[in-house]
Each structure stands twice: as structure tokens, then as C-alpha cells.
Amino acid sequence: MMSKFTLRAASIFGLLMVLMVSAYSQTSQLTGRVTTRGGEAVQGATVRVLGSQSAASTDQAGAYSINSIATGNRSVSVEIVGFETMTKSISIAAGANNLDFQLTESSSELEEVVIIGYGSQRKDQLTGSVTAIGSKDFQSGVITTPEQLIQGKAAGVQITSSGGRPGSGSTVRIRAGASLNASNDPLYVIDGVPFSPTVVSGTASPMSLINPNDIESFTVLKDANATAIYGSRASNGVVLITTKKGASGAPRINFSTVNSLSTISKYYDVMSADSLRSYVNTYGTPAQIARLGEANTDWQKEIYRTSFTTDNNLSIAGAYKGVPYRASVGYLNQQGVLLRDVMDRTSASLSVTPKFFDKSLKVDVNLKGSLQNAMFANDGAIGAAMVFDPTQPVYQENAYGNYFEYMQGDVPHPLAPRNPVAMLQLKDDNSKVARSFGNVQLDYSMPFVSGLRANLNLGYDVSRGKGNVFVPAFAALENSTQGLQTRYMNDYTNLVGEFYLNYNKHFSNINGHLDATAGYGYYDYKTLTRNYDRLRADGSVLTEPVFPRDIQQNRLISYFGRATYTANEKYILSGTLRADGSSRYSPENRWGFFPSAGVTWRVNKESFLEDVATLSKLNLRLSYGVTGQQDGIANYSYLPNYYISVNEAQYQFSDEFYRTYTPIAYDSDLRWESTATYNAGIDFGILGDRIDGSVDIYRKKTSDLLSTIPIPIGTNFSNFLLTNVGNMENTGVEFNLNAIPVRRDDFSWNVNFNFTYNTNKVTNLTAVPDPNYFVEVGGITGGTGQNVQAHVVGHTPFTYRLQQQVYDADGRPLEGVYADLNGDGVGNDADRKLFGSPLPRYLLGFSTGIDYKNWTFSTVLRANLGQRIYDNIGSNLGIKTNVLSPIGIINNAPNNITNSNFATNRALSDFYLHDGSFLRMDNISVGYNFQDALGQGRNIRVSGNVQNVFVLSGYHGIDPEVQKGIDNNLYPRPRTFVLGVNLDF
Numbered sequence: 001m002m003s004k005f006t007l008r009a010a011s012i013f014g015l016l017m018v019l020m021v022s023a024y025s026q027t028s029q030l031t032g033r034v035t036t037r038g039g040e041a042v043q044g045a046t047v048r049v050l051g052s053q054s055a056a057s058t059d060q061a062g063a064y065s066i067n068s069i070a071t072g073n074r075s076v077s078v079e080i081v082g083f084e085t086m087t088k089s090i091s092i093a094a095g096a097n098n099l100d101f102q103l104t105e106s107s108s109e110l111e112e113v114v115i116i117g118y119g120s121q122r123k124d125q126l127t128g129s130v131t132a133i134g135s136k137d138f139q140s141g142v143i144t145t146p147e148q149l150i151q152g153k154a155a156g157v158q159i160t161s162s163g164g165r166p167g168s169g170s171t172v173r174i175r176a177g178a179s180l181n182a183s184n185d186p187l188y189v190i191d192g193v194p195f196s197p198t199v200v201s202g203t204a205s206p207m208s209l210i211n212p213n214d215i216e217s218f219t220v221l222k223d224a225n226a227t228a229i230y231g232s233r234a235s236n237g238v239v240l241i242t243t244k245k246g247a248s249g250a251p252r253i254n255f256s257t258v259n260s261l262s263t264i265s266k267y268y269d270v271m272s273a274d275s276l277r278s279y280v281n282t283y284g285t286p287a288q289i290a291r292l293g294e295a296n297t298d299w300q301k302e303i304y305r306t307s308f309t310t311d312n313n314l315s316i317a318g319a320y321k322g323v324p325y326r327a328s329v330g331y332l333n334q335q336g337v338l339l340r341d342v343m344d345r346t347s348a349s350l351s352v353t354p355k356f357f358d359k360s361l362k363v364d365v366n367l368k369g370s371l372q373n374a375m376f377a378n379d380g381a382i383g384a385a386m387v388f389d390p391t392q393p394v395y396q397e398n399a400y401g402n403y404f405e406y407m408q409g410d411v412p413h414p415l416a417p418r419n420p421v422a423m424l425q426l427k428d429d430n431s432k433v434a435r436s437f438g439n440v441q442l443d444y445s446m447p448f449v450s451g452l453r454a455n456l457n458l459g460y461d462v463s464r465g466k467g468n469v470f471v472p473a474f475a476a477l478e479n480s481t482q483g484l485q486t487r488y489m490n491d492y493t494n495l496v497g498e499f500y501l502n503y504n505k506h507f508s509n510i511n512g513h514l515d516a517t518a519g520y521g522y523y524d525y526k527t528l529t530r531n532y533d534r535l536r537a538d539g540s541v542l543t544e545p546v547f548p549r550d551i552q553q554n555r556l557i558s559y560f561g562r563a564t565y566t567a568n569e570k571y572i573l574s575g576t577l578r579a580d581g582s583s584r585y586s587p588e589n590r591w592g593f594f595p596s597a598g599v600t601w602r603v604n605k606e607s608f609l610e611d612v613a614t615l616s617k618l619n620l621r622l623s624y625g626v627t628g629q630q631d632g633i634a635n636y637s638y639l640p641n642y643y644i645s646v647n648e649a650q651y652q653f654s655d656e657f658y659r660t661y662t663p664i665a666y667d668s669d670l671r672w673e674s675t676a677t678y679n680a681g682i683d684f685g686i687l688g689d690r691i692d693g694s695v696d697i698y699r700k701k702t703s704d705l706l707s708t709i710p711i712p713i714g715t716n717f718s719n720f721l722l723t724n725v726g727n728m729e730n731t732g733v734e735f736n737l738n739a740i741p742v743r744r745d746d747f748s749w750n751v752n753f754n755f756t757y758n759t760n761k762v763t764n765l766t767a768v769p770d771p772n773y774f775v776e777v778g779g780i781t782g783g784t785g786q787n788v789q790a791h792v793v794g795h796t797p798f799t800y801r802l803q804q805q806v807y808d809a810d811g812r813p814l815e816g817v818y819a820d821l822n823g824d825g826v827g828n829d830a831d832r833k834l835f836g837s838p839l840p841r842y843l844l845g846f847s848t849g850i851d852y853k854n855w856t857f858s859t860v861l862r863a864n865l866g867q868r869i870y871d872n873i874g875s876n877l878g879i880k881t882n883v884l885s886p887i888g889i890i891n892n893a894p895n896n897i898t899n900s901n902f903a904t905n906r907a908l909s910d911f912y913l914h915d916g917s918f919l920r921m922d923n924i925s926v927g928y929n930f931q932d933a934l935g936q937g938r939n940i941r942v943s944g945n946v947q948n949v950f951v952l953s954g955y956h957g958i959d960p961e962v963q964k965g966i967d968n969n970l971y972p973r974p975r976t977f978v979l980g981v982n983l984d985f
Helices: 004-025 146-150 224-233 273-283 286-290 299-303 380-387 420-425 476-481 872-877
Strands: 027-036 046-049 055-057 063-070 072-079 086-092 095-098 101-103 113-116 119-122 130-134 157-161 170-174 187-190 215-221 238-243 252-263 307-320 323-335 342-352 361-375 428-445 452-471 484-507 512-531 541-543 549-567 571-582 591-602 615-629 641-644 650-653 656-659 661-664 673-686 691-710 720-743 747-764 774-779 787-792 799-802 805-807 813-818 842-852 855-865 868-871 913-915 918-930 939-953 975-984
Touching: 027 046, 027 086, 046 063, 055 063, 063 072, 086 101, 113 130, 113 215, 113 238, 119 512, 146 157, 146 170, 146 215, 187 224, 215 224, 224 238, 224 549, 224 571, 224 591, 224 615, 224 673, 273 286, 299 380, 299 420, 380 420, 380 872, 420 476, 591 673, 774 799, 868 872
Parallel strands: 027 095, 027 101, 187 238
Antiparallel strands: 027 063, 046 055, 046 072, 072 086, 113 119, 130 215, 157 170, 215 238, 252 307, 252 975, 307 323, 323 342, 342 361, 361 428, 428 452, 452 484, 484 512, 512 549, 549 571, 571 591, 591 615, 615 673, 641 661, 650 656, 673 691, 691 720, 720 747, 747 842, 774 787, 787 799, 805 813, 842 855, 855 918, 868 913, 918 939, 939 975
16 A cells, blocks of 8 residues: 555656646747848857847858747847847747847947057047047958058058058058157057067068958057057057957858959150160260160060969858857968069968856967068169160170170179169079067956956067078179178067056946056067178178177066046046156166046037937047157167277288277267147037048147257267257148948948148257258268258258259259349359158048949048159259260160250259149959858858059159158059959858
């Protein structure tokens, strides 16, 4: 007989089984698909049933499935980086349920949250002048260095490429720079690691060792309130580069290939062979006429070619056991339009971003490396091709490689130009460069103090550049030394250690928010240069190095802090202080202090504007700060130094010659250059930010500029000393406007326009007032010791200083006749006048993009206005004594030589100064997306692109975009035709 206890237990068990079956019968399955508004599958999105632990990730087709969901009303959300988070409500019934999502691309997380120094901040709460540029806004086409991605994209940022050489970089100026003799380059920080500014031997640009395809975004910090957190390296602005990271979800593979052909878009207009014969027959003597040849050689076409470039990149990104990762490899092979010019780069990157301890510890590991091989063409052939006699042939049987050369007796004429083709074919200049950089960053949220986290960043940047040059003994190029062999090797090491604490807390009782950071940084820079013997082609020694090894090292120690307080979400106050101690300076001047403060008023949050629905944003900003400068300054300039003589000042003892040491002028009180910046700005948004933009007005005052001053004769030093005596001011206005005129499901159109006005002037150059003092700069070719620019108080740096040409009644220049500006009756060097600047007064950028169904179209235009260009090619070659050379040869000259008809060098005449304003279309592109071409969620994108489409300018030279304003044998920027294919799995 069953006991009562047994019966009761059986009843309870039966009741539990009934309840369990009942509960199970009330659970259901939820499936669906997540796509873009255009119907493209979204892979790796997280779909979550709110209020439960139920979640799933979408697969390659954008599909998801969540099981065992309790019935009833539920809210389901979808989130993924790059799209707006979407939440939907659904009544879950027993069995199968379906819920699809169409996500809207976010105006991007980048536009909502901006990366700043040592942290991030909401864009609408910034107090400084900051511009953020995401990958969707990058320049397209063949991009070999990162800065080319944002050319023309940011107000106040001028990016001028160094020319068309493979891997060549650009000169980047943010608000026109702030120095005369130190560096004017901005500080680059990649994933938290300051990128070493050192020029790596063996590469056209250190930036070419970074693969642009790995970059996700740029943030440009422009005013001192934004940059002061970087202290002594921030006077010229800061560029923060964030690379691509992995995301949760299934692996996603991307392969892209970009292939292009580049051609010369414009040749320099020199005389043809027939034109030169006519000129020599008109102005030459019988002996000179007899030197003309019978060939018709276009030397520029002989040295240039149509070049091919291929850039291939493969990446895989996803999450493994919940750990996001991204790995990529890239291969670039770029030919130059100049014969034998080629560069190839192999790169790899790895990013891993795991989280531990219930996501309180975030680890960010970034590793990147590249190997670059280059063959540098002899770019001296560019100038030689413009001057070499086109009536002579390329080849002639002789002992010098069978290339025609001008001879003096039995040897090549030592003063004549060399055969341009021979210069290219008989000189091997090869290099190999390896670079690796990366960091490990640990970010830990303290469990015992809400809002407190600690961040440790350990980074490195190491590189080695080595190369060799060989010229055979029979080459006329190095005939006097019977050929040449040289080699070099440099090692660079940059180590970074940073630690900071961040406290981020909202105080609901007073509706206030505090974001405070305090930290410490240690930076070590070291360069090792190996100097080798200079050899003849047969290996015999020409010269020995003074020192076989040269080690340069400097260290920087920093303490920094920043606090930002927001009251009522309307009033924002920020302050920054950084203290830097550098080994570049004496112990008395080693430490510099760089403070800043800023305030923002979010006017549209006030009650009197709450009902203005069309106004989505209106912020007023005001800031002030001080930053410093140490890059470009020698390591030991405050100590007494000596240089060893090479060919001069040697003393003979018996049969030996001994070099002497000569003291170098030094300033033991050398200190930081410092720049104080005032900035006022307005940020606005209309119609839900369909139209948004900003206006900034700034003034920069740089003091303690490094400049050279004369010192008394008899001090046993050189006559000039580099010291802190200069002051300079920059004033400018920046305007940026973004608009979306059309935004529909299958058609959208976006427009960006930016405008910059900048003017700067030197306000002091001497330790004691001297209104007549100036510093000559701007050396030119064709006039020994001649300079055409100067730093002058009250004027822009690098202002042209020339003689004012006098013209006859027909408008032709009178040779050697210049305006008498000082009234002494003679027009001479004492009458030289200041004639404007090579720096543009106005910068304009325009970008637009159209998306129609699967089609995309975009273009970028830029304009520089108000600058002047000095035509050094014309001043050097466009004279009779160049064509009818007194050394007994015939040279070529610009086609417009008769415009001046100068007989001798008149390089200081303003006849050679021209307006350098231009409008350039950087690129125009069209693309088409083949959705699901390789299966659901597997797409193909094909694009075509033309770079350097056209340039509109009144300047007659090859290109009006010239660094430093002196046009002298620029490696031409080619026109490039690009075809790209992108496979997304």
C-alpha cells in the first residue's frame, strides 16, 4: 500500500510536469532578416529581445534566429556600428514569428562621438576646433599615403603633394603653420601612438609606409584648446588617425584591387629642335650654328612613360569566441612616369579587441608592419630634359655607354648638362625599408568607483632604411671619379608609455556632468646612422666618413590633465594643462607648461529656442590655449659643439694632413617656441542637420621663434646664431558647410564646401629693434648665392624680395633696368621690393556625392587663391647665354624666351613672378554595386576614377601647385585612370 507521503510526492511531481509542459508550450521562435534601406544584407548585427538574455547575430545573408522566447508583447532591438539602433515591438505567438529590420545608416558614430586626445567626446559638446572625417568621405583612386585621403576635405588644412614620384608624401599645413626654422608639420597620432616625424632614409615619404586601406577615420585638432593636451608638439595642429577594427559577428572577408594607368598631363613648353635651330640661326655666331645637330629629339618624351600601378588588399574581420578581430594584408606596386622609377610595398596589420571581467577590462592590440622596396629614378633628368639640345640624338657610339654627350677633348664636358636618358639608365639607386608600429592599450573600469577607469598605453614605432647607389665607371655622370658606389643604413626607434585615469560621472541632482583625465607620458626617440666609405665603381675608396656611427637620442616626459564640465546640457567648460620636459633643452629651460580653456553654449537648448523646430543645433564656442614646438630642433643645440673640417683648414705634419675642429655658435638659453591661440566658433544645424556646418575665427601668436641673428665678428664663431628672438601672428576664418539636398530611399545627394582665409606676418626678428633687418631665404638655381624670398617684419614669411622691372612702350622688359624706389638715381639691389607671398590667402574645397539605387558618383575640387609663384625654370634657362653658352655648347630654353629676350641672368627681376591661383579637380569617380552577385550578402563593387582631371590657372608652367613657391623641376603630377573592384563576402 502506497504511503500518503508517496502519493503526495507523486502529485507534486505531476503538477510540476504539467507546469513545465505548459510553459514550454508558451515559448516560440523569432526569425527574420536585417538589411539596409537599399536591401543589402547586414552581417554581424546583434538582435536582442529586451528584458531577457535572448540574442543572436545575423549571418552573411543578414538572417537571424532566436529560440525559446516567451509569448506575449516583446521589444526587439538591432544594433551594429555604422547604423542607427532600431527597436520594434511585436506580439510573440506560440510557434514561428517573423520580424524584419531595415536599418538606416548612421550619420556615423564618428559624427556623434569624436576621437580627441586621450579619449572621446560628443561632437555637439566640443569646446575646441575639431574636424572629423570618416572613410565614406575619403578621396578615392590610387592613394599611396594617408594624408591624400583628406586632401580638400577640411577647412584650414592645406595639403600639397611633393609631386608624382611613387610613394611621395605631402606637405600638410594646419592654419599655415607657426614656425620659421623649426618644423611646421602637424603631430600624427595613430591609434594612440605618436608617429615619429623622422624622415626614414630610403623612402620618398615616411607616411608611405602606412597602408591607407587600414584607416577608418581622421580627426584634425586645430586650435590650442583641442591640441594643448599634446603640449610641446602641438603648435602646428594634431592629426589623429584611427585604424579599422573588428566587430562582432561572423567573419567578413573583403578583397579590393585598384589598377591604374598614369600619363603626363602637361609637358614643359620648351623649344622644339626646329625652333631652336631658328633661334640659333637668328642670334648665334657661325661657330655656334655649326654646333647644331640634325636630330629632332623631344627629351621630355624620352624620359617619361605611361606607368602602371596595382594596389591589392585582403582583410578578414569578425569575432572569434566573442573576441573582435581584423587582419589584413596589402600589396602595392607603383611605377612612376619617370623611367625606372618604381616602388612596391607589402603591408600587414592585426587588430584584436577583447574584453574581460564582465567587459570591465577592454584590451586594444594593434600591430602594423610594412616592407618597401624602391628604385629611385634620377630626377635630375627632369631638368636636364628641359635644357638638353633637341637637335642632338639620344645615342651615339662612344665610350660612355653609347649615349650622346657634349665633349671637351676626349672627356665629357664637365660644365655641360648630361644626357637625360643616360642619367636614368646608368644610375641605380635602390633602397629597402622596413617599419613596424603598434600598441597595446588596456582600459579598466574600476568596480569600486563608479565612472572611474584607468588606461595604460604601451606603443612602439621602429624602422630601418638602407640603400645603395651605383654608377658605372664609363658613365659620363660620374666621369671625374670613375663611377660611384655609396650606401647607407639608418635605424629609428620610438617608444611610448602613457598612463591616465579618467573620471566620467553624471550628477543627476544638479543635472551636471564631469569628465576629468589626468596622466603621465614617457617618450624615447633614438636614431642610429651608419656612415660608409664613398667608393669608385671598382671599389677603391674615394672618401672615408668622419664618424662611422652617429647616434641621436632625445626623451620627453609629460604630465597632463583635462577636465570638462557640462551644466544642464547647455553650458560646457573645459580646461587642459600639460607639462613637458625635454632633453633637447638645458635643465633651466627643460620644462614647458601649456594650458588651455574653452567654453561652449548650446543655445538651441535654451527655452526661447525650444519651439524653433528647424534649428537642430546652435553652439557658440570660445577658447584660448598655449602650445609648444620642439620638432625640427637639434638635440644638443644648447651645448657647445664643434664641427670637423673636411677639405678646408687642414694642417700638415710630415706626410699626414689633420683636420681641425671649429666651434659652432650656440645659445645655452635656447627654449621652446610657444603659440597662443584665440578661437571663436559657431556650430549650426538646420532641419535635423540636413544642413550643418561651422564658422571659426582665430588668431595665433607665436613667440620665441627660432631665428638667426648676426653676432659680432671675432667671436671665433660663424657670423650668425640660431636663437629665440622671433614673433609671428596668424589670423584666419574657416567655414565648413555640409548639406543633403536630396535624401530618399533610392536617391541621395550630399554636398560639402569648405573655405579658409588666412593671413600671417612676422612681428619680430631681432633681439634689439632693427627696422632694416631681414633674413634672406628662397635660394634658386642659376644664380650663385641668390635668394628671392625673405622673412621681413610686418610681412608674410617667405615674402618675395625682387627688383621691380621697367618696361618699354611696347610692354617689353628692358634688360637690367629696374625702378629706382629709394630715389638715389640708380635702380639696383638696394631697390628690391616685397612682392607678396607663396602662401595662398584663400583655400576652397568642394565635394559632392550622389547615390542612385546601385550607382554612386562623386567628385572633389580644390582651389588655392592669392599666392605668387617664382618661375625659376624661366629665370635659369630663358636667357641667351644659356642657349648660346659661352662654354661652347647649345642648350634648349622655354618657348617664350623671346618674351624677355634677356641676354644674361636677371633672376632678381619680378618679371619671373606670376599669379599662382588655381582650381583643380582632384578626381571624379563612378561606381556600381552588384548586390548578392556571389550569393546572398556577397556583393561586388566596380568603380572607375580619374585623378588630376584638370587644372585651371593663368600660370604657364607645368603645375601651379608648387611647394614654397619656387618652380624648379617639379616631378610632374600625372593624370591617372583607375579601375577598381571590391569583393565583399
